[in-house]
Amino acid sequence: MVSKKVRGSTTGRPIMALLDLLGRRWVLRIVWELREKPRRFRELQELIGGASPTIVNTRLRELREACLIEIDPEAGYRLTALGQELLKLFLPLHLWSEKWAKAVRES
Amino acid sequence: MVSKKVRGSTTGRPIMALLDLLGRRWVLRIVWELREKPRRFRELQELIGGASPTIVNTRLRELREACLIEIDPEAGYRLTALGQELLKLFLPLHLWSEKWAKAVRES
DNA sequence: TCCTGTTACTACATTTTATGTAGCGCCGTG
DNA sequence: CACGGCGCTACATAAAATGTAGTAACAGGA
Numbered sequence: 584m585v586s587k588k589v590r591g592s593t594t595g596r597p598i599m600a601l602l603d604l605l606g607r608r609w610v611l612r613i614v615w616e617l618r619e620k621p622r623r624f625r626e627l628q629e630l631i632g633g634a635s636p637t638i639v640n641t642r643l644r645e646l647r648e649a650c651l652i653e654i655d656p657e658a659g660y661r662l663t664a665l666g667q668e669l670l671k672l673f674l675p676l677h678l679w680s681e682k683w684a685k686a687v688r689e690s
Numbered sequence: 691m692v693s694k695k696v697r698g699s700t701t702g703r704p705i706m707a708l709l710d711l712l713g714r715r716w717v718l719r720i721v722w723e724l725r726e727k728p729r730r731f732r733e734l735q736e737l738i739g740g741a742s743p744t745i746v747n748t749r750l751r752e753l754r755e756a757c758l759i760e761i762d763p764e765a766g767y768r769l770t771a772l773g774q775e776l777l778k779l780f781l782p783l784h785l786w787s788e789k790w791a792k793a794v795r796e797s
Numbered sequence: 798t799c800c801t802g803t804t805a806c807t808a809c810a811t812t813t814t815a816t817g818t819a820g821c822g823c824c825g826t827g
Numbered sequence: 828c829a830c831g832g833c834g835c836t837a838c839a840t841a842a843a844a845t846g847t848a849g850t851a852a853c854a855g856g857a
Binding site: 596597598600601602603605606608609610611612615649651664665668669672675676677679680681683684686687690 | 705707708710712715717718719747755756757775782783784786788789791
């Protein structure tokens with residue numbers, strides 16, 4: 584039973600489960616920080632701004648259960664093929680976020 | 691001062707502020723549920739699965755401050771032009787989530 | 798062998814955030 | 828003027844995240 588019941592997603596619709604997973608604190612950030620190369624636990628923790636090890640570990644576990652990241656004992660945590668696909672969908676956010684920040688600042 | 695200090699995003703980099711905002715509980719879900727048409731407060735609350743009015747209101751305020759949604763007194767809450775752009779970036783997620791769910795199930 | 802450092806975590810008390818339920822004030826209809 | 832729908836707000840309880848400390852495994856050096 585890999586697709587364990589995720590918080591509030593009782594519909595069974597994948598998009599809801601995904602939005603729920605990605606909407607948890609630090610999850611988007613973790614995936615983002617793994618975009619370049621694998622990272623070790625502590626390195627990752629510092630990159631995302633010093634979240635507690637408790638929650639970092641919890642999220643890493645959830646992401647592993649979701650097949651988005653995996654552990655390479657040689658290199659640390661890295662995105663799976665699936666995780667990389669997801670990241671690709673998110674890359675345009677980087678560019679868009681600049682535009683957004685500008686618009687918000689001017690409002 | 692619109693770009694108020696968001697949780698943990700001290701870098702000033704827009705992408706970090708954006709990931710932080712979108713990583714808050716219910717935010718992705720709210721944007722998603724506004725994809726088709728404007729929704730009223732209570733309607734939205736039920737669509738996303740019955741989050742408390744307290745938090746729904748908090749998130750709606752944050753999203754308004756981020757210029758992603760706005761209120762139309764006639765119709766309720768709706769995405770701004772900026773919000774719709776963001777949503778467009780997320781639409782591929784819908785299709786991808788099906789593939790992801792399948793892969794996770796088989797793992 | 799013992800010391801030191803690095804790794805990935807876990808424990809737990811405190812603080813922050815979300816929930817659940819109730820209810821308020823405003824408006825339009827009958 | 829009662830009624831229902833609207834967008835909230837109040838507040839006590841419950842859940843989640845933080846901060847700090849510490850554990851256990853492994854590696855290299857004296």
